Amino acid sequence: MPNPVAARDFGPARHAELALLLEVAGTPKPGNVDRRRDLSDLHFEHFLTGAVGSAAGLRLAEDGAPVGEAFETAVEGMSKQGGGNTQFGCLLLLVPLVQAAAEGDLSPGGVTRVADATTVDDAVSFYRAFEHVDVAVGDPPEDASDLDVRRGSEAESTLRAEGLTLSDIMELSAERDANAREWTGDFARTFRAAESILSDEGPVTERVARAFVDLLTEEPDTLVVTNHGEAVARDVMDRAAAVSDLAEAETLAEEFVAEGINPGTTADIACAATFVALERGVPL
Numbered sequence: 001m002p003n004p005v006a007a008r009d010f011g012p013a014r015h016a017e018l019a020l021l022l023e024v025a026g027t028p029k030p031g032n033v034d035r036r037r038d039l040s041d042l043h044f045e046h047f048l049t050g051a052v053g054s055a056a057g058l059r060l061a062e063d064g065a066p067v068g069e070a071f072e073t074a075v076e077g078m079s080k081q082g083g084g085n086t087q088f089g090c091l092l093l094l095v096p097l098v099q100a101a102a103e104g105d106l107s108p109g110g111v112t113r114v115a116d117a118t119t120v121d122d123a124v125s126f127y128r129a130f131e132h133v134d135v136a137v138g139d140p141p142e143d144a145s146d147l148d149v150r151r152g153s154e155a156e157s158t159l160r161a162e163g164l165t166l167s168d169i170m171e172l173s174a175e176r177d178a179n180a181r182e183w184t185g186d187f188a189r190t191f192r193a194a195e196s197i198l199s200d201e202g203p204v205t206e207r208v209a210r211a212f213v214d215l216l217t218e219e220p221d222t223l224v225v226t227n228h229g230e231a232v233a234r235d236v237m238d239r240a241a242a243v244s245d246l247a248e249a250e251t252l253a254e255e256f257v258a259e260g261i262n263p264g265t266t267a268d269i270a271c272a273a274t275f276v277a278l279e280r281g282v283p284l
Contacts, residue, residue, distance in 0.1 A: 010278070011062055011102070012058075012061075012062045012097075012098040012099075012101035012102050012106075012275075012279065013055065013058040013059045013061065013062040013098055015098075015101075015275055015278040015279055016054075016058045016061075016094045016097070016098050016275050017051055017052070017054065017055050017058055018278060019090075019094065019271050019272070019274040019275035019278055020047070020050070020051035020054065020087055020090060020094075020271060021048065021051050022204055022205060022208060022274050022278075023090070023208055023267060023270055023271035023274050024044065024047035024048065024051070025205050026204075026205040026206070026207075026208035026209040026212065026270070026274075027205065027209055027253075028209055028246060028249045028250045028252070028253035029208075029209055029212045029213075029249075029253065029267060029270070030212075030213070030216070030240065030243075030249055030252040030253040030255075030256045030263070031224075031236075031253065031256030031257060031261045031262045031263045032212075032262060032263065032264065032267045033046075033047055034209075034253075035205075037253065037254075037257060039257065039262065041083065041084070042083045042084070042086065043083060045081075046081045046082060046083030046084075046086050047083075047086045047087065049080070049081035049086075050078040050079075050080075050081055050083075050086035050087050051078075051086075051087065053077035053078045053079070053080045053081065054074040054075070054077050054078040054087065054091055055077065056073055056074070056077050057070050057071065057072070057073035057074025057075070057076070057077055057078075057091070057095070058070070058074055058091075058094065058095070058098055060073055060074075061074075061094075061095045061096075061098040061099045061102070062098050062099070062101075062102045063102070064099065064102065064103075066118075066119070066121060066122055066125070067095055067096055067099060067114065067115075067118050067122050067166060068118065068119075068121060068122030068123065068124065068125025068126050068166055069121075069122075069125050070095050070098075070099070071091060071092065071095045071122075071125060071126060071129060072125040072126070072128050072129040072132070074091045074094075074095060075088055075091055075129040075132050075133060076129070076132045078091060078132075078133070079132045079133040084133055084134055085133045085134060085135050085136070087268075087271070088129070088133060088135050089179050089264065089265055089267075089268035090267070090268045090271040090272065092179055092183075092268070093179060093182055093183075093187070093190065093268055093269065093271070093272035094271070094272060094275055096111050096114040096115050096183070097111055097187070097190070097272060097275055097276065098275075099114045100113070100114045101279050106276065106279050106280075107191075108186035108187055108188065108191055109186070111186070111187050112186050112187075115166075115167050115170070115183050115184075116167055118165045118166035118167045119165050119166070120159055120160055120163060120164060120165055122165060122166035123159045123164050123165055123166040123168070123169050124153070124156050124159055124160070125166075126149075126166050126169065127149060127151065127152055127153060127155045127156065127159065128152055128153050130149050130150060130152045131152040131153060135149075136223060136226050136227065137149055137150065137226065138176060138225070138226045144172065146158040147159075147164075147169070147172065167183065167184075170183035170184050171184055176222070177222050177265075178219065178221070178222045178265045178266075178268075178269065179222070179265060179268055179269070182269065182272070187272070189215060189218065189269050189273075190269055190272040190273050190276060191273070191276060192273075193211045193214070193215055193269060193270060193273035194273040194274075194275075194276035194277045194280065196210070196211045196214060196273075197211050197273055197274060197277040197282060198277050198280060198281075198282055204274070204277075204282055204283075204284060206246065207277075207282070208270055208273075208274050209246060209249065210246065211270055211273055211274075212266060212267065212270040213240055213243055213249050215266045215269055215270055215273075216236065216237065216240035216263055216266050217237055217240045217241040218237075219237070220233035220234055220236075220237060221233055221236060221263035221264070221265050221266045222265035223262060223263060223264040223265045224236055224261060224262070224263050224265075227260075227262070228261065232261070236256070236261060236263060239252060239255075240252065
C-alpha cells in the first residue's frame with residue numbers, strides 16, 4: 001500500500017474546500033454535525049453541499065479579489081442548500097487565510113497583513129453576507145445598534161459615514177466573538193491547532209476531531225454563549241477537558257446533541273486549522 005501523501009497539486013482555494021469537507025467528516029466533534037450524526041435541522045449533506053457551493057468565493061480569494069467580495073460570494077454559494085447556515089464562520093476565517101497563502105505568506109504576520117488591508121467596501125460586503133443566510137449572533141452593545149450585523153446592507157450608510165473597515169468591525173466584535181478575536185489576534189488559535197494536527201498521528205479526520213476537543217477546552221464557545229449563556233459554555237469547557245480519548249468524546253458528542261449544545265465557533269477554528277495543516281503538507 002502506498003504511503004499517504006499531501007495534496008500537493010491543490011492550490012489554496014482547493015485546500016480550503018477540502019478543509020471544509022474534512023472538518024465535517026471528522027468525528028466525533030461533540031455537539032456538531034459530523035459524518036456519524038446530524039442535528040435536527042442540519043445534516044451532513046448540507047455541509048458537503050455548502051463546502052462545494054463556497055468554491056467560487058474561495059477561488060476569488062486565491063485570485064486576489066477583495067476579501068469582502070470573496071467572502072460574500074462564498075457565503076452566497078454556501079447558502080444554496082436546505083440546512084441554512086453551515087459554514088459562515090469557517091469562511092470568515094478561511095478567506096483571509098486563502099489570500100495570505102496565495103500571496104506566499106501563510107503565517108500569523110501574513111494573514112494579519114491581509115486583515116489590516118481590508119476596506120470599508122469589504123465591511124459592506126461582510127454585512128451583505130448576512131442577507132444570504134440566517135446567522136445566530138448576539139445583540140450588539142446598546143451604543144452600537146446601527147452596526148448590528150443583522151441590518152445587512154442597511155448598515156452601509158453607517159459604515160461609510162464612520163469609515164469602518166472590515167478589520168475595524170472585527171476589532172469592535174472581538175470581545176464577544178472568538179472568530180473576530182482570530183482576526184485581531186494573529187489567528188493564534190488557528191495556527192496552534194494546525195501544529196497539533198500536523199504533529200498528531202493517524203487519519204486526518206481523527207486528528208481534526210482531537211484538535212477540536214482541545215480547542216473546546218480553551219475558552220467559552222461563542223455560539224454556545226449566544227444560545228445558552230456563559231455558564232453553560234464554561235461547563236462545556238470543563239466537560240471537554242475531562243475527555244481523554246475519542247471514545248470518551250463519542251459519549252460527550254451524544255450528550256451534547258441530546259442537550260442541544262452546538263459549539264459551532266470552535267468548529268470554525270478547527271476548520272481554519274485544517275486548512276493551514278493542508279497547506280503545510282499534512283498527509284492524506
